Amino acid sequence: MSLTRREFTRLAAMGALTAATTGAAVLGSPSAALAANTAYVFAYFTETPNRVGSNYGLHLAVSTDGLNWRPLNQNNPVVTPTAGTLGLRDPFILRKQDGTFVVLATDLNGTDFSQNNQYLHVWDSTDLRSFTGYRRIRMHGLATHTWAPTAFWVASRGQYAIVYSASNGADVFMVNYTTDFRTVTANQVYFSPGYGVLDADIVADGSTFYMYYKNLADGLTYGARSSTGAPNSYTNYTSGLRQGNAMEAPLLIRDNSGSGWRLWGDSFSPVNNDFYAWSTSTISANAWTVLNQRDYTPPLNAKHGSIVGITGAEYDGLVARWGLPAWVRLKSYNFPDRYVRHADNVGRLDAYPFDPYQDQLWRMVPGLADAAGVSFESVNYPGRYLRHSNYAIRLDASDGTATFRADATFTRVAGLANGSWSSFRSYNFPDRHLRHANYLLRIDPISTAVDREDATFRVS
Structure with a gap:
């Protein structure tokens, strides 16, 4: 059930205020307004077993607890690419240093993963109620894919890093740096541990960067960390994680309460459960606890997305703009x-x-x-x-x-x-x-x- 604005205000007054966090939290000192996150928004695309519910536009869902989600816009897309393949996968929302948002996504419409594509879709948004400045940015000139972007602020460089899955003869993570998400530096290898990797999600907690990813050699999810966030500076610190038969697309998010973290994992196929989840009170420890599916409800038909913390006013604005479902499950x-x-x-x-x-x-x-x-x-x-x-x-x-x-x-x-x-x-x-x-x-x-x-x- 949704919370009222008054309840949001009461929660904030009780101290439920944290630094602005996204699927790739930023370093620095966000303004007090951005520190008042009391809700969450989830970006995703949709797929179902027989493709009846497959849609490769940007979908949004909201939650007040970060566990149980209600789709917006009747689970229809809020925006759809108008160039490239005309479809997206793996959307990622980042709250930038100025408090506005940027949306990045894989340029791929459907499930033909043999396609080579050097581009990412990009939109700007002040409040996720409208999306402007649509463009595609070219990340490299390799004959390969550009999948599953994640982005984060690197204070030491004064730039954002965009990390994505690609291949230079092996499955690696590449990185380009940017200040405006319009022009980017030349690509370079970001993480290549000697085995294939897929689907990085990277967040910063204080001065430590945490990266969760899929190891293609054993199919498990691992956590690695770095004190700088620089290319090739990460060391694994967790044992392998997996629920179900197969899993990918790890998604790391700090609780708005500031008391812990959650890790989501997308099932490998739309014929299986769509998401699994863990929680921990200490991101630096190898101590993830499996969440019972009773405790969370992913958005309807959701696949491989990202989560960002939002304020009560932003939650109210999203609901007013896009509407909650006219149906229940x-x-x-x-x-x-x-x-x-x-x-x-x-x-x-x-x-x-x-x-x-x-x-x-x-x-x-x-x-x-x-x-x-x-x-x-x-x-x-x-x-x-x-x-x-x-x-x-x-x-x-x-x-x-x-x-x-x-x-x-x-x-x-x-x-x-x-x-x-x-x-x-x-x-x-x-x-x-x-x-x-x-x-x-x-x-x-x-x-x-x-x-x-x-x-x-x-x-x-």
Whole structure:
């Protein structure tokens, strides 16, 4: 749920103020206004298993806790490239030293990774409500790719570094320096440890630079650090990290509270879970803790992006400009990789992602039998609602009867397994709640701890 402006002000007054941080935090002394980050914005592109939800424009989502995300603009792109391949991947947002933003992205439309491309897409933005000065900048003249940019301020040079994945006969990180993101210095090798590497994310904490990347030799994510941020100055300091079968695109972000860090990892394929996450209280230690998927909800269909801290005013401005979703998703409490969906008109719980991805999107409308309750109308089959029939949940078109209206109405209550989540009590069988059993939805009496978990959902 979103916080009000008053709540943001209260949090700031309680001391929830930190230095401005992005997917590549800057060195220096940001102004007091930029230190008041109380929310986050996530930039990404989208893909789904059968490409139904694939879109290679710039997407944005917002969060007040940095864990649970709500897409903006109905998960449609807020801007799309008009040159090059006409598509982007791997968007990266940097808050510059003057407090404005620059967006960098891979110039690649789709999944043909055999293409050579020496350019990056670039936009300027004062507040992420509009994007200006679109251009492409050429990073090198090699017959290779220019993937997954990250950028950060290097105070000792008075320049920004742009680091990206490329190949000079081996998979390495290259760097170019710039002051304006229009002209860049000649490219040079930034990191080449003797094995292939991919997808760097680099942040600075005090005087130490931290780089997380994928080791192509073993498929694991490693953290390296440097006291200067200079090319070829990094030393690994963590053991290999991975969740799931494969992972790439590490994304490092400091909590706005200033008390810790989070590391995100993108699954290798859109047919798997889209993101994994860890947390640590000390970035300098090799001490990452896996986060349960129950604790976070990535943006819908999101792939390989970046996160930047924003102020309460910026959050409010983004929501006012682009709007929050007109739909919700229902995430299972005890199977947090699964969402409520319909398939062949049956209500069920399936692992995300899947296609058609719209099967999991619901308009949560005033209850058809009682406006104090709720009903769930399908987004891709408007006029059809989740209702119970012989206690099993189906997706059916309303027949206008009182019985249908009652069958399709639920009372939203505090989650039976966790009060910060939600449960839904049947309107006309109030001794029964919506729950899953063998991944099928039904209404049942709830008595055991397992029942309570089966009947608890996150509305997001």
